[in-house]
Amino acid sequence: MKKTAVHLQNLTKKFNEVTALDNITLEIFNRDFFFLLGPSGCGKTTLLKIIGGLEFPSEGSISILDKDVTRLRANKRNTSMVFQEWALFPHMSVYDNIAFGLKKRKFDKKTITRKVDELLELLHMAGYQNRMPFELSGGQQQRVAIARSLAIEPEVLLLDEPLSNLDLALRQQMRVELVRLHKEINKTFVYVTHDQTEALSMANRIAVMNMGVVVQLDSPETIYKKPKNEYVAKFIGEANEIKGTIVKPNLFVADSGLQIKVPEQDIPTDSRVLFVVRPEEVHLLNQEEELPENHFRARVDTVSYFGRQLRFYVQLVDTGNIFFIDIFSTQLKADIHPNQEVLIGWKPSQTFCFQG
Amino acid sequence: MTARTRKKSSLKYLLPAIPLCVFTLCFFLFPILLMVKYSLHHSLPYGEIERIFTLENYINFFTDIYYIKVLIKSFLLGLAVSVVTIPLGYIVAYALWQSRGLKRKILYICILFPLFTNLVVRLYGWRIILSPAGPISNFLQKTGLAEESVNMLFTWPTIVLGLFSECAPYYILILFSVLTLINPRYIDAAFDLGATRLEAFFKVIWPLSLSGVISGGLIVYIWAFGAFATPTILGNAKHWTLAVHAERQILSLRDWPYGSAFGIIILLFTLLIVFLQTKLLKRKQIYREI
Incomplete structure (x- = not known):
């Protein structure tokens, strides 16, 4: 004690x-x-x-x-x-x-x-x-x-x-x-x-x-x-935020129509929530790898260089949602340019939904 | 930059100061030199001046026990007014520093307002308040504290009071401007380290404000030392300062050389005080650099 x-x-x-x-x-x-x-x-x-x-x-x-x-x-x-x-x-x-x-x-x-x-x-x-x-x-x-x-x-x-x-x-x-x-x-x-x-x-x-x-x-x-x-x-760290609704205990649908798998939480279905995912939890995916449950096609909008890390702003091809992604420059295998199409994704366990 | 161009450019910056220098030269330095000259001449009956070089005016002054006493009394008056004004004015300046918003504005106005009124008018105001028929005397009689009417005029404490009311605003404003340079956090820090309120004040705030106390106190001292209107209006002949005597010598007795010597003596003693003050302040000033 x-x-x-x-x-x-x-x-x-x-x-x-x-x-x-x-x-x-x-x-x-x-x-x-x-x-x-x-x-x-x-x-x-x-x-x-x-x-x-x-x-x-x-x-x-x-x-x-x-x-x-x-x-x-x-x-x-x-x-x-x-x-x-x-x-x-x-x-x-x-x-x-x-x-x-x-x-x-x-x-x-x-x-x-x-x-x-x-x-x-x-x-x-x-x-x-x-x-x-x-x-x-x-x-x-x-x-x-x-x-x-x-x-x-x-x-x-x-x-x-x-x-x-x-x-x-x-x-x-x-x-x-x-x-x-x-x-x-x-x-x-x-x-x-x-x-x-x-x-x-x-x-x-x-x-x-x-x-x-x-x-x-x-x-x-x-x-x-x-x-x-x-x-x-x-307030702590940075986050991608999307407004939407919980339609099933483990499914979030954004106002833009984007469907995202989320961990099950004590939120009643049909309630309005804010979906949050941290920029470093969103990954650029490789077609050959095993894809996580949430993956989307996106187009690179801008790339900002911060030395040890890069920040990409990407727009989803299907729904138009904008995400920002942080990646260590050492982990980047090939150059990525604006307008290039990429695959992004994340594990549901690394995301949150907040009612409010 | 070479030495020559630097010298040139520094001269350029002195140009705007020329009118002021000329003005000071013509209307301040020149009259003083004229007075020095007069004070070294011999005076004849009926106000004429014999233009010979003599030190008799100064010798007469310093060998005349009457005027030595006047000089000492002027010093004592300056001392008394300073002793009263420094602590009392400090309390007001401190309150002004600690107050905020409306309270500070009201306090400010109370301090500044007397300065908007003519000095002679203010002094006659004191004469009404302190006279035997005045409100204080009436109050004392009504409450039975005094049997008959009380006359507080033409006494030494009244002159000190009058000079205090004149000098305090200047002293308070000078001290306040120094206090505002002090980070109020120092009080919190002293508290936090275990000091009491009084210790926090005397160990931290007082030493940091000392330069303001000294400069403000000096103004008060010089003012009271050379006071003219107050001893004339609130006092009688035995309270007169050297300044009043200088005026009497020149305007009533028409002895210009002797009166000029009085003036020069006042000036020399004032300069001596200022000199001592700068010596005193130099040692204390070092931490103000922050």
Whole structure:
């Protein structure tokens, strides 16, 4: 049985008449690398601030390690936040920034110096004690901000889009480092982002949020492979979408007349659904191979080259539906040109239908 | 680019500044130099000026215990007004910084509105409010806090109050513009690391706003040090600052050289204060580069 680090119960937050968070109940386990993922304005940052004690919920309660902290301010909670723009104190050196929380906790000077040195070591910033924040690059400021938060040894480290101000290469490097850091210090991380790649590659659990509610809470793989609803399927990854009707438990008929075999689901027949298939699940087929249940003739419309992968836009010959297909360039046996006729197909098990 | 063309182009950018330079030269620097010249002449009875070189005006000033006292009193007045304005104005500037929407607009108008009114009119307003027949005196009598009418005019605290009301808007606006440069997240960050509200303020916001406090405070100090209208209207002869005495020397006693020397002395002390302030600020400014 996993220990609960953060427990939110029926949490609601209203700003005047606007509901930012609507009755959220959520459990974050100890040592989770937990992600709150959603578009801007979905309430994820508000939720993070409530966990950190920088905002208070209008209703509901929050406990951290079985202790009710609903009414405790940020300075009385054992959480610490890494802010989006890092918010390093500009008039203090790296040392003073990191020591800020330690001085509050009445450590003697020797202990503080040792702890600051250790943290800088951990974040590959040894020797930077006397630098001022403006003398550091973005990535270095980021590391100092993390060190400053870790200095107070929080039970839960809160990260509010910490990588969004870094360039792509640095961001990718910091992702790997944050995962390593999480393993090394063995604490609970709660990470807010709108970047699905970040969430999918770093999290062990993700809460996908929209309009102040948690839409799905699962592992990254489940969220990608088995999205609970249309919103998650569209928000995470890309998808071909077709509107139509379920006529038999395992048969979908698009408005264009296209018939597609689908896995059996608990959807009553004759209901309107959205059919979804991911671009990498659609394959270019070879006549000699064994064909999957769903296969269609299509004409290539455009080809976009992305280096390691190619994206084809194709139009079905019979019904005119447009699909986009992603294929690794290494898997492509022959060149394919616009206007060429191809055979495309996919396995029914890799597709979803959502009622709505 | 060669050194020569660079020099040429930088000269080109100075061209638009010429009218202002000429104006400053004619109407600011030249009159001051004229005053310096007057202050080094000897004055005769009936306001005539003997055009000889002498340092007697300055020697007379610094050996006259009466004027030394006036100088010290002017310094003290500047100090008192600064001590009152800096913390009180800070509270208003901070409130302005933290407020949003309608609240901020109302606060803004309250700060700016006094500046739309003529200073002398405002000072006579204070005279009505603080006079023995004024509303405050009436209120104190009615509530029984005072037995007879109270006269608050022509006292030193009243002059400080008057100068405070004059300087505060400038101080608040200067400080506010510095506060807006501070990321409000710093307060959250300090909280988050365990600081109390007061600690967050004194360890983070106060040091970051110090440059505004110093520049704003300097304006207040210089204003009060060289105050003229307020001590004349709200005070009596014993409250007069050096500026009032300079005017008396020139216009009433018709001693232009001595009055000019007063003016130059005020100017020199003001420049000294500004010089000290830039020294003070240079050390604090480094983190503003962000």
